[in-house]
Amino acid sequence: MATNFPVHPSAALGHHGRHERGHAQDRDPGAARPAPAGRAWVTTLIASLGVIVAYLPFTGTTTALPTIAQQLHASTSDLQWVSDLFVIAMAAAVLPAGVVGDVHGRKKVFLAGLGLTLAGSVTGMAAHDVHVLWIAEAVMGCGAAALLPSSLALISHAVPDPRARARHIAAWAGALGLGMALGAVSAGTILDHAQWRWIFVPVTAAAAVFLLIAVLALTDSRAPAGRTLDWYGQVLAATAVVALIYGVIEGGSTGWGGAHAVAGFAIAAVALFGFVAVELNVGSPMLDLALFRSRGYTGAVVIATVGMFALTGSLFVLSLYFGTVQHLSGLDIAWRIVIACAAMVVAGPIAGILMRALSPVVLMVAALGITAGALCWFVSFDPAAGFWATAGRMALLGFGLGILFTPMTAAAVSAVSHHQAGMAGAGLNALRQTGGALGPAVLGALLTSHAASSLPTALASHGVTGPSQAAVLGRVRQAGLSGAAAQPFGAHGAAVHSAFAAALTHAMHICTLVGAAALLAAALAGLLIEHGPRLFARRPRSGAYALGESIADTLPDS
Numbered sequence: 001m002a003t004n005f006p007v008h009p010s011a012a013l014g015h016h017g018r019h020e021r022g023h024a025q026d027r028d029p030g031a032a033r034p035a036p037a038g039r040a041w042v043t044t045l046i047a048s049l050g051v052i053v054a055y056l057p058f059t060g061t062t063t064a065l066p067t068i069a070q071q072l073h074a075s076t077s078d079l080q081w082v083s084d085l086f087v088i089a090m091a092a093a094v095l096p097a098g099v100v101g102d103v104h105g106r107k108k109v110f111l112a113g114l115g116l117t118l119a120g121s122v123t124g125m126a127a128h129d130v131h132v133l134w135i136a137e138a139v140m141g142c143g144a145a146a147l148l149p150s151s152l153a154l155i156s157h158a159v160p161d162p163r164a165r166a167r168h169i170a171a172w173a174g175a176l177g178l179g180m181a182l183g184a185v186s187a188g189t190i191l192d193h194a195q196w197r198w199i200f201v202p203v204t205a206a207a208a209v210f211l212l213i214a215v216l217a218l219t220d221s222r223a224p225a226g227r228t229l230d231w232y233g234q235v236l237a238a239t240a241v242v243a244l245i246y247g248v249i250e251g252g253s254t255g256w257g258g259a260h261a262v263a264g265f266a267i268a269a270v271a272l273f274g275f276v277a278v279e280l281n282v283g284s285p286m287l288d289l290a291l292f293r294s295r296g297y298t299g300a301v302v303i304a305t306v307g308m309f310a311l312t313g314s315l316f317v318l319s320l321y322f323g324t325v326q327h328l329s330g331l332d333i334a335w336r337i338v339i340a341c342a343a344m345v346v347a348g349p350i351a352g353i354l355m356r357a358l359s360p361v362v363l364m365v366a367a368l369g370i371t372a373g374a375l376c377w378f379v380s381f382d383p384a385a386g387f388w389a390t391a392g393r394m395a396l397l398g399f400g401l402g403i404l405f406t407p408m409t410a411a412a413v414s415a416v417s418h419h420q421a422g423m424a425g426a427g428l429n430a431l432r433q434t435g436g437a438l439g440p441a442v443l444g445a446l447l448t449s450h451a452a453s454s455l456p457t458a459l460a461s462h463g464v465t466g467p468s469q470a471a472v473l474g475r476v477r478q479a480g481l482s483g484a485a486a487q488p489f490g491a492h493g494a495a496v497h498s499a500f501a502a503a504l505t506h507a508m509h510i511c512t513l514v515g516a517a518a519l520l521a522a523a524l525a526g527l528l529i530e531h532g533p534r535l536f537a538r539r540p541r542s543g544a545y546a547l548g549e550s551i552a553d554t555l556p557d558s
Contacts, residue, residue, distance in 0.1 A: 001003045023486055026228065043158040045217040046218050047151035048175035049210045053117055054144035055179035056085060056203045057124075058185035059341065061137065062315050063334045064196045067321025071196060072130045076320075076448050080249050083316050083440040085134050089141025089247055090148070091433035092238035095286045098149035098427075099229055106150040106157070107220035109119035113146030114211040121203035140203070148429045157221040165410070170352030173405040177344030177398070184341060198332075205430040230286035233278045237286070240271035241434055245441050252445020287427045296360070297424065299529040303364050304428055306522035307404050310371060313439025314339075314397065317447050317511045318378075325383050325501045333445020336390050340398030347402025360407035361526060367407075368523040371400030375516040379509045383501045391416035443511045452476065458499035458506075464492050472496055 061068075065079050074082070101109040120139030127133040156173060159165040187199040190532065247264025254260060279285040292298045315337065322328045322336060354363055374396035381393065412428040459469045472489065489496040 025450050040155075040158040040168065042217060043154050043219065044171055046214050047110075047154050047155055048172050049196045049202075050114065050147040050151045050181035051172060051175040052182065053114060053203070053207050053210055054147040054278040055176055056183040056186075056206060057121065057137070057140045057144075058183060058199070058312075059180040059337055059415060060183035060199045060203065060511045061086070061453070062319050063187040063330055063337060064191055064199050065316070065319050066190055066333070067196045067322075067330055068130075068133070072133075074130050076133070076444060077249055077252070078130050078184070079320070080252075080316075080440050080444045081134055082130065083312070084245050084249070084437050085443075086137040086141040086144070087312065087433050087437040087440075088242055089138040090145040090351050091241050091430050091437055092234075093142045093145035094149055094430040094433060095237060095427060096229060096234045097146045098153065099286055101150045102222055104220045104554040105220045107214070107218050109146050109150040110154065110218065111211060111214055113143045113150065114207050114214060116140070116143030116146060118143075118204060118207035118211065121200040121207060124200040125197050126299050127197060127205065136200070143207075145429075145433075152555060154218070154221060158219075163533040167352055169350050169410045170355075173351075173402070174345050174348035176405065177341050177348060177402055181338045181345065184334040184337040188329075188331035191330025191334075222316065228284045230278070230282050230284060233275055233282065236271045236275040236278060237430070240268045241437065243268035243271060244434075248438065248441040248445055252441070252448055287430070290428060291424060295529050299361060299526045300364070300408050301428055302529065303368065303404070303522050303526050304408050304412070304432040304464075306388050306518050307368070307371070307401060307408065308377065308432045308436035310443070310519050311401055311439065313443035314375060314437040314512065314515050316440035317508055318444050320447070321504060321508050325504050326385075329456030332387075336387070336394055339394040340393050340401075343395045343398030344402035347399045348406050351403045351406035355404075355407055355410065360411040364404055364411070365523045365526055367400050367402075367404035368519045368526070369400075370403065371397060371518040372516040372523075374400055375512040375519070378512040381505075381508070383505055385535075434546070443515065446511050446514060447504070447507045451503045454506050455499065455503040458502040459496065461502075462495040462499045464495050464499060468492050472499075508531045 012078060061082060065082065068074055068082065069076075069079055072078075097109055097113070119142050120136045120141075120143060122138060124133060124136035127136055151172065152169075155168050156165065159168050182202070186202040190196075190198045190201070243264045245264075247261045247268060250258060251261035276289070279287055279289050292301075319333055319337070322333045327334075351363060351367075374393055377393045377396065381389070408428075412424055456469065456473065459465070459472060464472060472492075
C-alpha cells in the first residue's frame, strides 16, 4: 500500500535490545500459527461479547444522568465525575492490562474484566449517594480496561494475517456500538418503570452469563517473549490522566486560575514528563514509545483520541440538554442515543468492506469529516425540536464514528507484529479513553461556563431582572445549572425556564462547534502525519504524469 502500516516488528521495537527480541519472536514458528477459521470466529464472538459488556454501563449511565441529578441532588461537576471516573479508570488501567495479558494470558485478563464489571454493577445497584456511584463507575471502568486490550489481543493471535483480521476487527468494532445501543435502551426502559439503580441489572446479568461462556469456550494466548509490569510508568500515567481531568473539571466549576485547577495541571505536566522519561529508559516499558515511529500507528492514535473526545463529550452534553431543556424521559433520551449507536453498528461492516479498496487514512479522514458535519448540524437545533429533527443528526453522528473506529483500530494493530498486539491495542485504548475522559470534562465545563455567563442576559430578555434575577442566579450557584433548572420559580417560572433553555441551547451550540473543530483538526493532523513527507517532498515530474502518480499513491496495491 502507499500508506505506511508496517507489520514487521522492527518497525515498532525500540532500543536496548528490543530489536533482537523482536526478530527472535518472528523466528518462533508457533507464535504466528493461525487458528482454524471456525475457532477464530468463536474467539471473535466471545471477544465481541466482552466489548458489549464493557460499554453497557457507559451509555446506560449517560442516559440516566438527568434522573441521577434530580434524585441525588448532584451538581454538574458531580455528573462529570460520574461519566469521567469510568473512562479515567479505563484509561489508567488499560495499558497494564495489556501487559498482564501478554505475560500471564489474555483469557485470564478477559475473565478478570468480566468479573470487575460484575462487581462494579452490583455496587452501582446498591448506591444511595453519588460517591458510591463514583466507586461503581471506577470499578466498571477497570473491568472495561481489562476487556478491551485482551479482546483485541485474542483476535490478533487467532487471526495473525492483517487482511483477514480486518473482518474480525470490524465485528469487534460493531459490538462496541451494539453495547452502547443496548445500554441506552435498557437504561431508558428501566428509568420509565423503576429507580435509576436498576439500570445496572442488565450489566450484572450480561457479565455473569458471558463470564461463564468465556470460561468454557475461550482459548488462552500470551506473548512468547517475557515482559514485566512497569509499575513506575503505570503510576505516572494514571497520575497524569487523573490530574489533568481534575484540573479541567475544577477549572470549569471554580475558575481556570483557581488553586485546585492550577495544581491539577501542574501535577499532570510533571507526571507526563516523568512517564516519558521512564518509558524511554526502562527495560520492559508499559508503552514502547518506539511504536510512534510508525506514522500509521501515530495517526491512528491521534484520530482515536479526538474521536472519543467528540463522542463522549457530545453524548454527555446532549444527554443533559435532552433532560434539562427538553424535559425528556429516560426512554426518550435513550432512543435518541440508540439512533447514533445503531448507525455505528451499521457503519462498522461497511467500513470493513471499504477497507478492501481504500486506505485506512482515507476512511478515517472521511469519517472525521462526516462526524464534524453532524456536530455542526446541531447548531441549528432548538429546544422545540422533536424526535425526527434529532434523529437525522444523531444518525449522521453515529455513522461517522462507526466508519472511524474500524480502520482506526485495524491500522493501529496492523502497524506492529502480533507479538506486540497487546501493547499496541492497549496503548491505542489508553489514549483513546483519555480523550474519552476529556470529552465530558472539557465540553461539560464549556457547557457550564457558557450557559452561566449567558444566563443573566437570557433572564433579562425574558423580563426577569433585579431581585428576581439575583434569586435565580443564587440558586444556580447553590445547586448548579441542572439542579436549578429543575426547581420551581413561582410567578416567574415560565420565563425563568425559557431563559434557562435559551442559555443552555447557546452553550450546547458552542460545545458542538468545538467538537467539530477538534475533529477537523484531527483529520488534518492525520493527513500530515501519514502523507506529510510525500506531500512536501520535491517531485521532479510535473504535469499530467505527476497528477496521475499523486492519485495512484493514495490507492492500495492490487
